[in-house]
Amino acid sequence: MPRFEGAKRYDPRVKNIQVIDGATNCVYDVFSASEAEFELLFPKGQDVAFIDEVYAKGDREALDRAFNAIWTRRVPKKDVQGIHGILFYELESKKPFYPTRKDEEAVNPDGTHLR
Numbered sequence: 516m517p518r519f520e521g522a523k524r525y526d527p528r529v530k531n532i533q534v535i536d537g538a539t540n541c542v543y544d545v546f547s548a549s550e551a552e553f554e555l556l557f558p559k560g561q562d563v564a565f566i567d568e569v570y571a572k573g574d575r576e577a578l579d580r581a582f583n584a585i586w587t588r589r590v591p592k593k594d595v596q597g598i599h600g601i602l603f604y605e606l607e608s609k610k611p612f613y614p615t616r617k618d619e620e621a622v623n624p625d626g627t628h629l630r
Contacts, residue, residue, distance in 0.1 A: 530599035531590060532556070537605030545595050547588040552581040553600060561616040562600045565607070 530553040533545050548556070555573055556564050570578060601618060603609055612621050612629070621629040 531595055531597060532585070532600045532602050533598045534602050534604065535606065536603075545590045545592060545598065546585045547590050548581070548585050548600075552585055555581050556602060557600045557616075562618050563603070563613040563616045564600065565603045565610060567607075569602075 529547045529549060531545050532548055532553070533543055535541065535543055555578060556569050558572075611624060614620075614622060619630065623629055
């Protein structure tokens, strides 16, 4: 994984993931993931994931390795050059809004588009 030194620059080989947690003290951190790590979490063009579904559909050992690496790569928000995925923890109530697990296709409870 390339490290940035001095001025931050966009690196197209990494994807930024914003983590949204149900905890009251959640700070919505952003982490950098390699393409391969990103694809483990967000298959088939998806950009929204829920941690329980990620583990239900994936290889636990591979996911644990990926997360151990990802958690070491927090990106300060002032340095983020785009968010490529959103990972939800403990927020089951958000699932109906993302039936396709694609942010741009988010819907209201009645099925109408949010955007």
